[in-house]
Structure formats: C-alpha cells, structure tokens
Amino acid sequence: MIIHQDIYIKGQILLRMNKIELLAPAKDLNKAKIAIMYGADAVYVGGKFYSLRSRASNFDLDDLKQLVDFAKPYGARIFVTVNIVFHDDDYFGIREYLKYLESIGVSAVIVSSMALIPIIKKETPKLECHISTQLSSMNSSAVNTLKEFGADRIVLAREAGMDEIEKISSQTNVPLEVFIHGGMCSNYSGRCVLSNRMTLRDANRGGCAHSCRWKYHLFDSDEIISNPNCLMSMSSKDLRASAYIQRMIKANIASLKIEGRMKSEYYIGQVVKTYRKMIDEIYEKGSLDEDRLNYYDNELSKAENRPSDDGFLSGDCDNSKHLYGINGAGVSHDYVAYVHNYDELKSIAEIEVKNIFKKDDVIEVFGPDIDNKQFKIEYMFDEDWNEVTLANKPTQILYVRIPFKVKNADMFRKVSIS
Amino acid sequence: MEIIVTLRKKELLEKVLPVVDGVIVGKDFTSSYHLSLDDISYVNKYCKDNNKKVYIVLDNFINEEELNSLKEYFNFIKELNVDGIYFHDLGIMDIAKNYGLFNKLIYDGKTVLCNSLDTTFILNKGIDSVVLSREITLKEIKDIIHCNAGKVDLQIFGHLRMSYSKRKFLKNYFNEINKEYDYLNKETLYLVEEKRDYKMPIVEDGNGTYIYTDYVLEMFNEICDLKTYLKRGIVDTLFIENDSLIVEVCRDYRRISQANKNFIIENIHHNYKYDYSSGYLYQRTNIVKNEQD
Numbered sequence: 113m114i115i116h117q118d119i120y121i122k123g124q125i126l127l128r129m130n131k132i133e134l135l136a137p138a139k140d141l142n143k144a145k146i147a148i149m150y151g152a153d154a155v156y157v158g159g160k161f162y163s164l165r166s167r168a169s170n171f172d173l174d175d176l177k178q179l180v181d182f183a184k185p186y187g188a189r190i191f192v193t194v195n196i197v198f199h200d201d202d203y204f205g206i207r208e209y210l211k212y213l214e215s216i217g218v219s220a221v222i223v224s225s226m227a228l229i230p231i232i233k234k235e236t237p238k239l240e241c242h243i244s245t246q247l248s249s250m251n252s253s254a255v256n257t258l259k260e261f262g263a264d265r266i267v268l269a270r271e272a273g274m275d276e277i278e279k280i281s282s283q284t285n286v287p288l289e290v291f292i293h294g295g296m297c298s299n300y301s302g303r304c305v306l307s308n309r310m311t312l313r314d315a316n317r318g319g320c321a322h323s324c325r326w327k328y329h330l331f332d333s334d335e336i337i338s339n340p341n342c343l344m345s346m347s348s349k350d351l352r353a354s355a356y357i358q359r360m361i362k363a364n365i366a367s368l369k370i371e372g373r374m375k376s377e378y379y380i381g382q383v384v385k386t387y388r389k390m391i392d393e394i395y396e397k398g399s400l401d402e403d404r405l406n407y408y409d410n411e412l413s414k415a416e417n418r419p420s421d422d423g424f425l426s427g428d429c430d431n432s433k434h435l436y437g438i439n440g441a442g443v444s445h446d447y448v449a450y451v452h453n454y455d456e457l458k459s460i461a462e463i464e465v466k467n468i469f470k471k472d473d474v475i476e477v478f479g480p481d482i483d484n485k486q487f488k489i490e491y492m493f494d495e496d497w498n499e500v501t502l503a504n505k506p507t508q509i510l511y512v513r514i515p516f517k518v519k520n521a522d523m524f525r526k527v528s529i530s
Numbered sequence: 531m532e533i534i535v536t537l538r539k540k541e542l543l544e545k546v547l548p549v550v551d552g553v554i555v556g557k558d559f560t561s562s563y564h565l566s567l568d569d570i571s572y573v574n575k576y577c578k579d580n581n582k583k584v585y586i587v588l589d590n591f592i593n594e595e596e597l598n599s600l601k602e603y604f605n606f607i608k609e610l611n612v613d614g615i616y617f618h619d620l621g622i623m624d625i626a627k628n629y630g631l632f633n634k635l636i637y638d639g640k641t642v643l644c645n646s647l648d649t650t651f652i653l654n655k656g657i658d659s660v661v662l663s664r665e666i667t668l669k670e671i672k673d674i675i676h677c678n679a680g681k682v683d684l685q686i687f688g689h690l691r692m693s694y695s696k697r698k699f700l701k702n703y704f705n706e707i708n709k710e711y712d713y714l715n716k717e718t719l720y721l722v723e724e725k726r727d728y729k730m731p732i733v734e735d736g737n738g739t740y741i742y743t744d745y746v747l748e749m750f751n752e753i754c755d756l757k758t759y760l761k762r763g764i765v766d767t768l769f770i771e772n773d774s775l776i777v778e779v780c781r782d783y784r785r786i787s788q789a790n791k792n793f794i795i796e797n798i799h800h801n802y803k804y805d806y807s808s809g810y811l812y813q814r815t816n817i818v819k820n821e822q823d
Contacts, residue, residue: 199666200645200673227647246642251594253621260624269591271696276594300591302642304693305665309743310726314665314815316641324693328721330703331729339707343724346699424696431702 131395132360133367135191135289136384141175143377148188149480149521150381151388155183156191156222158373162206163193164246164318177216189219193373195244197302197316198225210236222267224302229262240264242289246302246316250276252283259286265366270296274356274425278363287366292353293383293412294371296423298324298346298434324348325435347435352420354408357387358394378447378466381523382415385478414446414525448475448503449510449524454517461518465508469526471501477514479522486527487515531757533783534585535765535776536688538717540569543576545773549781552583552613554764559596560588560603562691562733562740562768564715567606574610583613589638590737591696592619604629614658623655634658636683640691641665646677653681659761664690668752668811675759684756686749687779688766689731689742690809699739700732717769720744731769742769745807748779750795752811754788775802 136152138144144155157179158170171179171192180190192213196202206228213221214236221232221239224246232241242265243249243258250269258266267289268277281288297304305315306323313319324346330338338344351371353360360368368391370383390408394400400408412420421433449463469475471492477485491513492500503510532551537543543553555570556563565573570586577584586607592600607615608629615626616636626632637643637652638661649660661683662671675682700713713719713734720729721741728744749756753763763783767776775798782794799806 197642197663198645198648199670200647203645203647224642225645225648227645227651230651247620248591249620251592251597251619251621253592253597253624254619255621256624257620271591272594279594298697298699299693299695303640304695305641306693306741308665308810308815309692309728309730310723312813312815316665317815319816323723327724329724330700330732331720331722332716333718337709337711337719338703339709342707344699344703344721346693346695346697348697429697429702431706434697434702434706436703436706 132365132391134384134387134391135367135369136380137294137370137373137375138380139170139373139375141171141179143375143380144171144179144190145182146377146381146521147384148183148186150384151480152188152370152384154189154191154219154367155179156193156369156373158193159209162196162198162202162209164195164316164320173212176213176218180217184217190217191220191222191242192218193222193244194228195222195224195246196318197246197314199317202317207231207235210239214238220264226261233262243267244301245269245291248300248302250280252280255280255284255286255288259284265289267291267369269300270351271300271424273427274359277365277425278359281363281365289367289369290353290360290365291351291371292357292360292368293351293387293420294375295418296348296351296371298348327437342436345434345436348423348429349433349435350416350418350420351423351425352409352412353422353425354387354390354412355405355422356425357390358399361391361394376447377450378523378525379415379417381521382478383412385480386411386415446525446527447523448473448526449512451477451479451518451522451524452509452520454514454519456517459513459515461512461514463510463512463524465503465506465510467506467526468502468504469524470503474527475524476527477516477518477522477524479519482518482522485516531753531760532583532762533765533780534583534762535780536563536587536767537565537573538563538767538770540565540573542767542773542776543573545777546780547577547580547582549777549784550582550765551762552585553577554585554587554616556587556589557603558736560590560592560600562589562735562737563587564735570606571610574612584610585614585616585636586610586612587616587638588622589616589618589640590694592621597621597625601625604631607631616661623657632656636661638683639663640694644670646674649674649678649682653678659683661685661764664747665810665815667814671756671811672759675756679759680761682760683762683764684760685747685766686753686763686783688747688764689745689769690747691740691742692730693741694738695740696738698734700734717771733768743807743809745805745809746770747809748795748798748806749808749811750782750786750791750798751808753783753786754791770804772802775804778802 133153136147222242224244245267248269250272265287307315307321311321327343448469453462493511534552536554635657644663731742
C-alpha cells in the first residue's frame, strides 16, 4: 500500500499530513481502486444520475458504498459528481440521493447547481459542497460570491493562468481545486451547446458529442476561406501541468485534479502514480530540477493518448495548442497485461491480457510499489498449462514467469518488440 | 413585458428607440458588443431624454487581471445611472455590492439557468431579475416563470450563442494555415461542419471566440402566453444586418395579440428571408447518446 500523505497504523489513518491533495477520476469501481492504490488522495466518480459523462460506466449505489469502504483504510476520500446543468425534472430524487451519499461516508459532492448548496448545507451537512468547473470561476470576485453562497471548495476554470491562480488563491481562504492533467473543453465549461444543436445531445447533461473536435469549413459571406487540406477545428490538446506543480503547492492550492472519467485503468494508474511521486518528491526535497521534471514528463507521456501542453497556465493558447486534422484520442497499445496474483514460490504471475504481446517481448512492470522494472517474456502458459507464444486474446488469463515479485494491480507495458 | 434590444451599432439607436422600451449596450472586454464609452454615454443620454431605459451588458467571463479595469468600468456605469446590468460572471455580484448596484443586476448565465430552483435561488439573493437559458422547452419556461413572475427575462429574437471560448479560434486557424485575413470582430464569417449544412456565425474579438446558431429564434407564436409573466423580452441584433427587420420585430412584439399574431408571423417570414426557428421550445435535448448515434 502506498502511504502517500498520511501516517497509518494497522491500516487506520493516524495522522493526516498537510499535503496538497491529488484527486483522480474513475469510470468504475475497479478504476477507482486503481486510482487509490496508485496514490490518489481522493477519487471523484459519477453516479447513475445527475452526472456528466453519461457514457462512463458510472457507479450504482452499492458500488459507491463499496468504494467508500475500500478507500477508508487508505485514508482516501470519495467525491461524487452531481454536476449536470439541471432542468426541473432532473432534480427528482436528489435529496434522497444526497442523504444516501452522506450516510455511506462520501466526503463531498461536486455541484454546478447553485440551488443545491443550501440544500446540502441544511440536509446533508457532513457532505462538503464543491463547486464544479461548470461555473467557470476564474477570478477572486467569483470565488467570493460562491463562498458567500456556502461553497466549501471551488474548482477553478481551466482558462485561468498560473499567475491568476496565484492571485486568486492569495485573496481567499476557500480551498481551490485546479485541473492539472487531461482533456480540455475548448470552450468555457457549461457554456457550449454545439452538441445540442448538431446532435440533440445535451452537452451539459452528460450527452456531449465533442462537436468541438469535429472539422469545419469556414466561410466569409459566400466565399470559402478555409484550407481544404486542413479544415478548421476547435479541438484542443490535453492539459499537462507537471511544470506547475511546485507553484501550485506554494500557492496553497488545496487539490490537484486529473481529468478523465472515461479513461482506462492504465491511464489512471500511470498518471496518478507519476503525479503522486512528483508531489512527494517536491515535499521531500523542496523542489524538482529539470532532469527530474523531464523524467516525470516522460512517465506521463507513456499514458498519453492525445498530444498535451500547459493550456492557459502559461498564458494564451495559440495554434500550437490546438489539434488540426486529428479528431479524437488515440488508444495506446503499450499496456499489455494486468496482474491478478503472484506465486512467490514458483515466480509465476497470473495476468489478464489487455493487448497483444508475445514470447521474447521485453516488458516493463509498474505498480503501486514497483517502478518500471523490466524482464523478458520467456515462459507463458494458459489455464490448462499449454505453452503460449502469442498473447492476443484480450481478457484471457495467462501465467507468466517473472524473476521478481509483482502483485495484484501491477501492470505490464511493452517496451520493445523482439 | 418590456421589449428591449441590443445595440450592435450606435446607428441603430434612433431607428429602433421609438418601438422599444429600452436598449442594451456593452463595451469590449466585458461583452460581445463593442460600443465605445463615448457611444455608451451618448446612448444613455439619448435614451433618458426620450424616457427609454438603458441596460449595460457584461456577458463575458472576467480574468483576475481584468478586475481592476472592470472596477473602473463600474465607476462609469454608476455615473450613468443605468436601469440594469446584465451579467454572466458570478464575480460581478461581489463587485456590484461595492458600487450600490446589486439590486440592478440581471443574471444571464446563457446556457446554465435551466430550472426553477436555481432561478429562485439567485433571485432571492436580491438581484433584479434573470435571463433563462435558451436551451429549455416552452413548458419548462412556463414552469419557471410561474414561480418567479415578473422577475424573468427571455431572449425572444435573434441568433443564440452556442459556444464561448477564451481561445482565439480564428486567429489560431489562420496562423495554422499561414493565411493573412481580416477576421477580428467580423460578423460575416460562419462555420459549416463537414457532414452538415448549418451555417453557424462565428465571431472573434479581444476576449475570445463565439459561435451562434445558424437559425434566428423567433417566438411570436408563443409570446402572448408568456408576456404577462415576463419582465423583459430581449431582441438580439448580432448578425442581423437588416435594420428594418429589427425595427419591425420590436414593433410587432409590442403590439402582438392572439388576433394579429398569424398576420405578424406571415409578414415577417415573407418580407425578411432568414432561417427562423423556435429553437428548443418544442425540442427537448437528450440526456444521453441515442442508440443510432
């Protein structure tokens, strides 16, 4: 178990250290567990209702309870998104839902409906009320307004620059949450309904069709002025704020948020682990030199499925921060297997195949307690102990000889093809 | 219900003022309308001399570094003694208090005010009124305004803002394709998605980029049922080049009744060729992806 920010005795939290929070997304229970095991201080998830990202698997009520129970010994907190832009009939059952979340020990809800703040404060006072980035808070006056409404934490807009974040933080005692990694809306969150017009899917109620990533012809009156070989797109590169973590810590930001409730367990594991180690190293050494920053950037790039940059943190977003000719995220095939068990006596790991690999491939193992340790695949067997030379059936269980100890939730990625 | 109109250019003022109750004006960095301070002062005096109302619009988000400029602008607004201030950024509520202008605030969240609870919540803070989201149905509008009669505005005509970005989409695109082009504040540009044929106006100013609906919302058919409950109906003039249409629309909204509405609709549609639509009044958007998508 990673002991990232708290001190534990026998799995119970003894002392919470005052470190910046690392907040990770999760699409389902397994990914939420991965996020916690790999070092997230808190995980945010969506329920079956009231949550954006409708295509994410999302959690039913039992899953939420299981997750809270799983998180407890790690000292990790669970936040639940209630962040759709509500229409009147969307509120049906919300009070009961909030009471349930409070009863099972969820720590906070992330809301975009201002009217929910006093309801949460009055009826479910143990739940913190975090204001979603859907409200695009990007100045200290907006933070003051929301504080007066009763907000316990405010997620700043991704359009705020690092200088501005520092200024805002210096002028408020409301905990602030800042996005540091992942996909970016190219428009202000909550203020884009392109999807509503073009697909009748409500962008602000979980149906966003990502119309900003489509390609468009540009006209001036009746004259076409776009380049047919490079049509216009609003698609933005992903955010990677690794170079700003030290400043965020110094600025007393409460929480660093990773985007990606649709992402894979590999992405979650790799990104969470990298930022976890980075944050811990900054606290331990006081700063990071360029070599270490490059190391962490390289680690983050292993999970990258869309080019990334620092977004508005460094100021304006010019054309180098846009994607032209690429509609969406690619899928990394480097992630090849997930470890279920390890038999120390036989040095055999039980793994689940995720992507194709074969005998003699060099594999890098990473996990909560293991850093990029490599070995060569020499022996692989299926469940009937037949030797396998090509692992090409996703979800198939195989057994692999590994010369060092691994454990459940470690992951394999391919580093070279023999 | 008052009929008020946005002034996309000063020259529209004298033409439209006789047929409206007031005008909405804005300046750069705080809004998508770009009158100068001198123009706004002129409009304010002209309206007051003619017993018409003046509203300031602040329909942009404000960066932290712009707060000081915004406070200077508030000094200017206070001196004008305008009738109301449309705002988009919740930070304006914090600032307006310090200028004694809180009770003149009108919240226009554009896309995010879609329900009765949020409407009542923000009105109870003591602001003047709100503008409902354009993405809700007629039934939803009726439900909300019945709970908050006389405190709600609605955009009743014009293109609808579909997206708002801090990113300079046009500038960046022309840089990407190495093309020099005069694009800033230009209202003749539009986008067409490669698999669709909607012509969606796009405009970029110093604050970022805005994309609007291909169609022009008009709700002559519905307004008779709503006007008792609404505080103001807003006619938006962005991208509407034909001033005669604006004048006629404003006049018609003021005089419309059940008896003449069909005549008014036919007349407008016949004389002014635009793609008119009832927007989302009868078209509910889906919460999730359809099977066929």
